[in-house]
Amino acid sequence: MLRNQNSTIxxxxxxxxxxxxxxxxxxxxxxxxxxxxxxxxxxxxxxxxPIADPGMVDRAVQSAKHxxxxxxxxxxxxxxRAQLLQRWADLMExxxxxxxxxxxxxxxxPISQAISVDVAVTAExxxxxxxxxxxxxxxxxxxxxxHLGMILTEPYGIVGAIxxxxxxxSMAGWKLGPALAAGxxxxxxxxxxxxxxxxxxxxxxxRAGIPSGIVNIVLGDGPTTGASLVGHSDIAKISFxxxxxxxxxxxxxxxxxxxxxxxxxxxxxxxxVVFRSADIERTATAIARGIQVNAxxxxxxxxxxxxxxxxxxxxxxxxxTKLSDYRIGATWVDxxxxxxxxxxxxxxxxxxxxxxxxxxxxxxxxxxxxLDHPGYxxxxxILTNLDSSSxxxxxxxxGPVVTIQTFVDEEEAYELANHPTxxxxxxxYSSDLKECLRATKRIEAGTVWVNxxxxxxxxxxxxxGFKASGxxxxxxxxxxxxxxxxxxxLIEH
Numbered sequence: 001m002l003r004n005q006n007s008t009i010x011x012x013x014x015x016x017x018x019x020x021x022x023x024x025x026x027x028x029x030x031x032x033x034x035x036x037x038x039x040x041x042x043x044x045x046x047x048x049x050p051i052a053d054p055g056m057v058d059r060a061v062q063s064a065k066h067x068x069x070x071x072x073x074x075x076x077x078x079x080x081r082a083q084l085l086q087r088w089a090d091l092m093e094x095x096x097x098x099x100x101x102x103x104x105x106x107x108x109x110p111i112s113q114a115i116s117v118d119v120a121v122t123a124e125x126x127x128x129x130x131x132x133x134x135x136x137x138x139x140x141x142x143x144x145x146x147h148l149g150m151i152l153t154e155p156y157g158i159v160g161a162i163x164x165x166x167x168x169x170s171m172a173g174w175k176l177g178p179a180l181a182a183g184x185x186x187x188x189x190x191x192x193x194x195x196x197x198x199x200x201x202x203x204x205x206x207r208a209g210i211p212s213g214i215v216n217i218v219l220g221d222g223p224t225t226g227a228s229l230v231g232h233s234d235i236a237k238i239s240f241x242x243x244x245x246x247x248x249x250x251x252x253x254x255x256x257x258x259x260x261x262x263x264x265x266x267x268x269x270x271x272x273v274v275f276r277s278a279d280i281e282r283t284a285t286a287i288a289r290g291i292q293v294n295a296x297x298x299x300x301x302x303x304x305x306x307x308x309x310x311x312x313x314x315x316x317x318x319x320x321t322k323l324s325d326y327r328i329g330a331t332w333v334d335x336x337x338x339x340x341x342x343x344x345x346x347x348x349x350x351x352x353x354x355x356x357x358x359x360x361x362x363x364x365x366x367x368x369x370x371l372d373h374p375g376y377x378x379x380x381x382i383l384t385n386l387d388s389s390s391x392x393x394x395x396x397x398x399g400p401v402v403t404i405q406t407f408v409d410e411e412e413a414y415e416l417a418n419h420p421t422x423x424x425x426x427x428x429y430s431s432d433l434k435e436c437l438r439a440t441k442r443i444e445a446g447t448v449w450v451n452x453x454x455x456x457x458x459x460x461x462x463x464x465g466f467k468a469s470g471x472x473x474x475x476x477x478x479x480x481x482x483x484x485x486x487x488x489x490l491i492e493h
Contacts, residue, residue: 026212067213085130129177155183165191182483231257263472268424284318290453350399423466
């Protein structure tokens with residue numbers, strides 16, 4: 001979206017017309033029971049989110065089932081699916097201001113980032129997966145001379161998707177893009193705290209020509225709506241992004257109601273390992289960004305800084321300076337660049353972990369308290385001198401808090417970096433290529449960034465964790481392939 005220098009993208013949230021209800025079979029469907037919603041930026045109540053009970057979830061699933069049967073979405077020429085998905089991405093870009101506003105007012109994403117990053121990245125993701133529709137297929141495989149062996153692929157049918165509150169649009173793109181390109185229908189439950197941009201995304205899908213019922217959105221909480229979706233007998237696959245605790249509950253629900261494939265992208269406690277040969281300024285900038293993005297409310301937040309002793313004082317000084325440079329404000333103000341915490345509950349949880357770490361002897365270099373501002377804002381915080389049993393080292397904080405530990409040699413660095421529970425992402429900083437390569441092999445994480453921290457817009461790189469950080473992959477060709485099931489065929493002639 002091009003603007004002149006005097007224009008602004010600030011907006012009044014009271015002027016934004018919110019989608020109302022679930023999105024089922026190409027229309028909004030209201031419901032009776034609701035959850036009260038508050039702006040993270042000021043704590044004020046502003047809307048309500050309906051809760052889909054098992055009957056409403058079934059209505060969405062039956063809509064998807066009927067759409068698959070009548071629309072030929074799964075069996076049409078793959079290029080036709082790709083063209084409709086491309087048109088959907090066009091509409092996202094055309095409606096970037098409205099999508100950005102719906103994202104910003106409900107979530108923790110400042111409007112400038114919601115439009116320039118979240119909407120843009122989501123459209124890119126849809127375009128990326130659309131191109132797989134007519135380029136990935138089965139295989140003819142070598143067999144003996146009297147047989148023809150083939151590996152066919154086909155859609156699962158209906159994919160049940162559940163997305164988190166922290167970057168709602170992008171997370172919806174992770175789930176919808178590969179599943180739809182592969183010929184599936186989707187019933188998606190966004191977080192009950194941030195439903196509105198996802199609802200409008202689904203409305204745009206219908207406007208783009210994707211058949212009604214192929215994309216359905218059910219709103220609600222985890223225990224009622226999420227559990228109903230996961231346990232529904234017509235849901236053929238589950239794709240979830242969220243906490244490790246919630247992922248465990250999904251595993252149990254699937255075990256209790258019927259085994260089905262799943263992709264789980266779960267929590268993290270990601271290390272950033274700094275060797276003495278690192279470019280200190282570049283490293284400090286990347287470290288600060290790794291925790292400042294969305295105020296640390298990302299699963300890959302680089303919350304554990306593990307730095308070689310000889311450069312630790314300089315790293316601490318420069319990271320402190322960079323984390324102190326931020327502009328607080330409401331997410332609907334265009335020059336805000338620092339996010340609020342999603343809720344009062346999460347704010348208190350962050351503060352509780354920080355206070356518990358200090359009580360066990362940790363030092364607080366900066367931060368350590370709630371900011372004096374309306375809404376749910378927490379200071380960027382650096383903790384040092386931590387006891388090995390500190391909750392700040394073991395627990396996923398999901399806030400703007402980093403810990404700093406030091407090491408003498410590589411072996412100690414890897415021992416500190418490899419978390420006993422999590423293995424989602426990691427960062428490595430060094431100018432020694434051999435050192436970098438050794439680190440990428442020794443650190444137990446699904447993604448390792450070297451001399452940078454955070455995803456690029458190269459959607460070909462899959463993401464997913466080791467250990468309790470997840471099962472399977474989002475993004476990349478892996479996400480597309482995991483949206484289709486394989487069938488082996490052997491023909492005798």
